[in-house]
Amino acid sequence: MVPGGPNYSVGTTENGRKFRGWQEVLVAGSMGQQSLPHGVWGDTRTTCQALFIYLDHTTNNETDRVLRLVEHAGLWTLPEARVVAVGGRAGVDAVLLHLSLRNTIHAIYLALQQTTFYRHQPGPYLYPHTYQGDSAHQSVWVFDRCLYCRQGEAAVQSIVSGNTSSLLSKPTLFQEAPGNMMGRELKITAISYFPYVDYTRDTDRSLTTVTPKDSLDVRLITTFAVAFNYTFTMREEPGRLWGMEKDGIFDGMMGRLQREEADLCTIAGPSPERLKAINFLTTYPSDFMTVVSLKPTLLPQHLALIRPFAAVVWVGVLVGVVVWGATLWVLQRVWVWAAGGHGIQINTALLYGWGALLERPPKHPSVSISGQLLVGFWLVFCLIISTGFRSSLIAHLTVQGKSKPLETLEDLVHTDGWKWGIEPWLLTGVPIEYLARHTDPVVQTIYKLMETILVDAALQKVLNGGFSLLALENYIRIILDSRYIDSKGNTPFLVSKKSFPIMATFGWGIRKGAPFYGPFKKLIHRLDDAGIISYWTEELITRRVKELRAKNLVNKVNVLVDTTESKSREVVLSLDHLQSPFFLLFLGSTLAALTLVVEILVDSRSETV
Numbered sequence: 001m002v003p004g005g006p007n008y009s010v011g012t013t014e015n016g017r018k019f020r021g022w023q024e025v026l027v028a029g030s031m032g033q034q035s036l037p038h039g040v041w042g043d044t045r046t047t048c049q050a051l052f053i054y055l056d057h058t059t060n061n062e063t064d065r066v067l068r069l070v071e072h073a074g075l076w077t078l079p080e081a082r083v084v085a086v087g088g089r090a091g092v093d094a095v096l097l098h099l100s101l102r103n104t105i106h107a108i109y110l111a112l113q114q115t116t117f118y119r120h121q122p123g124p125y126l127y128p129h130t131y132q133g134d135s136a137h138q139s140v141w142v143f144d145r146c147l148y149c150r151q152g153e154a155a156v157q158s159i160v161s162g163n164t165s166s167l168l169s170k171p172t173l174f175q176e177a178p179g180n181m182m183g184r185e186l187k188i189t190a191i192s193y194f195p196y197v198d199y200t201r202d203t204d205r206s207l208t209t210v211t212p213k214d215s216l217d218v219r220l221i222t223t224f225a226v227a228f229n230y231t232f233t234m235r236e237e238p239g240r241l242w243g244m245e246k247d248g249i250f251d252g253m254m255g256r257l258q259r260e261e262a263d264l265c266t267i268a269g270p271s272p273e274r275l276k277a278i279n280f281l282t283t284y285p286s287d288f289m290t291v292v293s294l295k296p297t298l299l300p301q302h303l304a305l306i307r308p309f310a311a312v313v314w315v316g317v318l319v320g321v322v323v324w325g326a327t328l329w330v331l332q333r334v335w336v337w338a339a340g341g342h343g344i345q346i347n348t349a350l351l352y353g354w355g356a357l358l359e360r361p362p363k364h365p366s367v368s369i370s371g372q373l374l375v376g377f378w379l380v381f382c383l384i385i386s387t388g389f390r391s392s393l394i395a396h397l398t399v400q401g402k403s404k405p406l407e408t409l410e411d412l413v414h415t416d417g418w419k420w421g422i423e424p425w426l427l428t429g430v431p432i433e434y435l436a437r438h439t440d441p442v443v444q445t446i447y448k449l450m451e452t453i454l455v456d457a458a459l460q461k462v463l464n465g466g467f468s469l470l471a472l473e474n475y476i477r478i479i480l481d482s483r484y485i486d487s488k489g490n491t492p493f494l495v496s497k498k499s500f501p502i503m504a505t506f507g508w509g510i511r512k513g514a515p516f517y518g519p520f521k522k523l524i525h526r527l528d529d530a531g532i533i534s535y536w537t538e539e540l541i542t543r544r545v546k547e548l549r550a551k552n553l554v555n556k557v558n559v560l561v562d563t564t565e566s567k568s569r570e571v572v573l574s575l576d577h578l579q580s581p582f583f584l585l586f587l588g589s590t591l592a593a594l595t596l597v598v599e600i601l602v603d604s605r606s607e608t609v
Contacts, residue, residue, distance in 0.1 A: 051075065055087035055095070063094055071100035079515040082174060083107040089141060096145040096156050103513035106174040107145040108159070147515060152184030152230070179519060181230040188221065188234040189253045189262040191242065195474060195540040196267040196506070199234065206238045216536055217266045220283065220527070227523060228516065242429030245273040252428060254278060257511045264510050269430040269503035279517050283507035283524055284533050287472040288499035289431070291412065292480075294462055295494045296402035305580035308392030317385060321357060324378055325350035331370050357382045407496035412468055413445050420446065421453040421461070422470040434502040455479060463492060473499050478541055482548035
């Protein structure tokens with residue numbers, strides 16, 4: 001094995017000795033499988049780029065056993081690694097078409113007439129400059145492993161033959177990464193999720209093939225097929241399972257890639273566990289999670305009287321009246337005790353404070369200087385409070401207020417009696433990992449109290465009030481714009497502008513070691529830099545909304561139209577605006593009547609006694 005490519009490099013053997021240059025790995029039957037990858041690829045600080053396999057007088061069984069060891073060492077995950085095999089002509093196909101080299105792009109076989117090519121020296125070193133015999137006259141045949149030459153399948157082709165000196169006339173024995181896949185069929189597993197993936201099922205059976213429809217991934221896959229000359233078969237993943245991990249084993253689409261039952265999966269999100277089992281090709285920005293709620297509703301007009309102040313201000317004013325009245329009564333009592341005269345009753349002091357607050361104070365203020373000082377500051381307080389109340393009351397009477405919009409997870413958690421839900425198919429991949437593993441108490445509460453519900457039922461519950469739906473932004477945008485909007489653009493739903501990402505990005509999952517991963521990555525970056533992907537995304541969403549609305553699929557709902565704004569700047573206050581003072585008058589009259597009954601009963605009992 002050659003660390004560092006064609007140049008010599010420095011590494012460390014297992015016993016701590018330094019080596020420089022080429023390293024020979026002797027695979028013994030006693031070598032444990034855990035140490036095999038380290039033994040083949042050497043120190044992780046070096047970049048192993050070439051693997052030399054010397055097969056001297058080996059049988060087919062022994063060759064297969066050696067190559068299976070190479071597979072266990074992880075060669076199939078390194079498609080860019082160079083592989084050079086040396087042996088007799090009879091073993092060419094058995095080596096270059098072996099399963100262990102299924103992903104290897106650069107693999108050649110040197111078939112020598114005289115296979116005693118190296119002279120082994122004691123110790124863990126291999127000296128390539130020591131030969132037996134005259135190498136210049138030694139016959140050699142060089143064969144290359146072509147990835148797609150046999151109608152998209154791997155094949156063996158001869159590069160050069162002759163003596164070893166003829167190899168010097170060959171510029172390079174390794175071909176570039178193939179850009180032409182020669183009609184190879186890629187197996188694609190998919191889940192319907194517009195605008196990224198759309199298709200129609202060919203049959204009702206599980207794992208059925210599908211007929212792709214115009215969508216973002218289909219456009220990209222078709223563009224790649226033209227560029228790299230491949231065909232593809234797309235199958236639907238049963239149950240819309242992206243893939244959950246358990247003990248290192250995935251189910252769903254990730255599991256098919258891990259087992260190499262598929263070459264590529266459509267839209268998916270990365271996670272640390274997934275990146276250990278598959279390669280991930282970043283394709284487009286992730287779809288953010290958003291909160292769908294009912295638009296703010298009009299607040300009841302009979303509460304307009306108390307709406308100018310917050311609850312804490314009302315409590316403060318009420319406590320202030322009582323405390324101030326009690327303070328005035330105490331001061332007057334102390335004054336009477338010290339200087340004589342007539343004091344005031346506690347109810348008179350309270351009514352004085354209440355009258356001043358309503359700008360109708362009694363005519364006779366306190367005769368003491370301390371009482372007058374207290375009254376003076378109270379009048380200033382009443383002026384400020386009453387002015388603020390009047391100005392705010394006018395605004396609330398003329399323009400009807402609305403409820404607070406719910407746009408964040410914190411709003412959902414902190415609203416009493418509020419509920420929320422999410423679609424079941426979103427809990428088969430990265431979203432459930434985000435919600436279940438998040439350390440934020442708000443997210444933990446959202447996950448703990450969240451219910452699973454289908455989108456149509458969820459939107460109906462949103463319309464009924466007290467419920468919100470967590471959904472991906474582009475996905476729910478298409479549903480709302482095509483089915484829950486009228487001709488004037490009104491909709492009863494509010495999609496939060498404060499969406500949040502649950503995945504770093506969206507892209508394709510590709511089986512580990514796939515040789516086409518590198519070329520695909522270069523092309524997707526070129527399309528992204530040119531702005532093609534973002535343009536296609538918006539175009540597909542706009543077109544789909546127009547198509548659905550043109551087919552009369554608009555859902556008949558009661559769209560809330562804001563009628564609180566008048567075309568005229570002057571607003572004539574009606575009974576609807578002023579219903580709160582009438583309710584207050586009725587409440588006061590009722591309380592006065594009840595108080596009168598209590599007074600009569602108390603007075604009649606006292607006369608009887």
